[in-house]
Amino acid sequence: MQPEEITNIFSSEVAEPVASPAAATSVRGVSKSFRGTVVLEDIDFDVAMGESLVLLGASGSGKTTILRIIAGLEEPDTGRVILHGKDVSELPARERGVGVIFQAYALFPRMTVERNIAYGLRIRRRPRKEINETVDELIKLVRLEEHRHKYPSQLSGGQQQRVAIARTLAYKPQVLLFDEPFGALDAQTRVRLRREIRILLKHINVPAIFITHDQEEALELGDRIAVLNAGRLEQIGTPDEVYNRPETEYVATFLGAANLLLGVVTGGGVEIGTVNIHAPEETARFREGQSVKLVFRPEDVYLSRSGALPENCQRLTNGVVEEIHFVGAYERLTLRLDLIARQPTEGAPPLYSVTINTNEKRTGIPIIVTRPKPEANSTRLQPGDRVAVGLTAFRVLPNFALASERAGSIVDIHKTT
């Protein structure tokens, strides 16, 4: 993409970089039910000028519904949609000036590439000269010069998507909404296209909302990520925040793999069985004795055969290596921790059990660890090796569903997807 071309088209739109970016799109308290089933509950977020927000959530979590509500294709039961300070909640879709890139692109099958792109200007009855110029520029921008006279059915998925983007850019939308824009493409094209789109968006300075259920895509595309679960916003923040400082167990496990250990807040730390992890800052927001979960990612675990751990590493306990797999770029191990259950006080339900639900009823809490290749090569491990286990990073999260939780539940999305 040539930046000059892009800024050329959007010369009227490209503002001086604003110190505090004003919200370009705001969704305020939006709720929606379909026939009595709540699909969205009190959704609230802002997208700043030029920012891209990713809505991430499992299938059926309500992502498309949010997009349709912003576009005016669906009416919310409650709540408002504000675009550039203007409340558009009562406006029909055609008056909102929102650009939607539909999941299957929804190109007009009986129009050529050119006519698809010109559509927004034609229906606005712009002078022919202006239409031709804009279409020429956009076709160049999305690099479809050789395909301008083709019909959508004669284009590849990536080309169709570029037509869909150009078609919305023609009328200078206030916000771009992408519903799973890469869903229909192969893995390589996906990666290439999302880089391209990101560069494009940075130049045209139009805010964008993406929908995806692919965590990698979310981390790469989003300036911020909003994690949606069953119609509720679990957390919204930068990729770093949602990945490294998840606020709920759902976010921790939806974005990447995470090990969860059940524990109790005790004296500025988390007590898990016989060990106590010192974490005064993390536990400050909990009361003494509260049941919590220690959450850490497989790549934040340090294994040492000698028992010596680096400075920045909190000692968790010891464990036995159970399985080792090489997963391309890194090594993945299953480990069983030597955590002994603390006896519950008389009459109280057990906080956790260390019996694992496998055929063999083995004891010890299983966790998953990944190690980069250099580390794996310098400290080779075999199944059965005893190691010291340290954590370079972890989170302490409230334990909501106490009764139904197992002690060492491992949630690993790589396995399920």
Add this chain to the structure above:
Amino acid sequence: MRHVRGFDVVKPLSVTAMIAIMFPLVLLPLASIFLFGTSKGLGSFWAALTAPEAIFALQLSMVTSFWATVFNVIFGLFASYVLSRYNFWGRNALIVIISLPTAIPTAVAGFALLLLWGPYGTLGRLIAPHGVQVMFTAYAVILANIFVTFPLAFGVIKPVFDTMSRSLEEASATIGATRWQTFWHVTLPSLRGAIVTGALLTFARAVGEFGSTILVSGNLANRTQTAPLYIFAKFNEGQVEAANAVAIVLALFSFAIFSVLFFARDWLDTE
């Protein structure tokens, strides 16, 4: 399957049997129109065809069928839009009612129109004092044609509407198009094939309509006599050549429409 020297005898036998059955039932009658019509030379065929009454009958058939087709296609589009886009109480009942005329014998349809619009009919009585008469005019023929071909265009267009992806129309709306612009630029082009098919079916059926037309038109030569009525009248008068000439034209006409439906459909549906 019985094979004789590796050859499946059932196949040629069944194909032959099929043709043998079709021969006296379909192919021979069609062939005899052409054989008989041209047996006295092309000159007499041409003379019979260019008789003023014959020309008038053919023209009347075309014109009345044309207007019935125009009306039914537009109505079929409108009704399909309403019935596939909106959900309301009584929607299925309306779909059944629109489809009903195909199931009604054409003579009954013509009779019903007579009862309504005839000089003593419910509506006919109201308009007669104003000097307006519908029955026994070309308008009656159009009304009859509309009635008997009512569901044809609708029946072709509605399924296409139902299966059409809503996202095209939604995309058009988000781009800023009004409902009318969306319909004109996006919906209608996708219906092109269905509209042409529906129109041809309607037209072909209307041109051939006999049962209802003979009741409502009065069968007046040079005034309300359509081509099928002309064939019937001339045959009754013993003028077989005259009847035959027009019959040939109608038959060729149906072949033409059928070929278009058969061969042009793919072309209409793609491009």
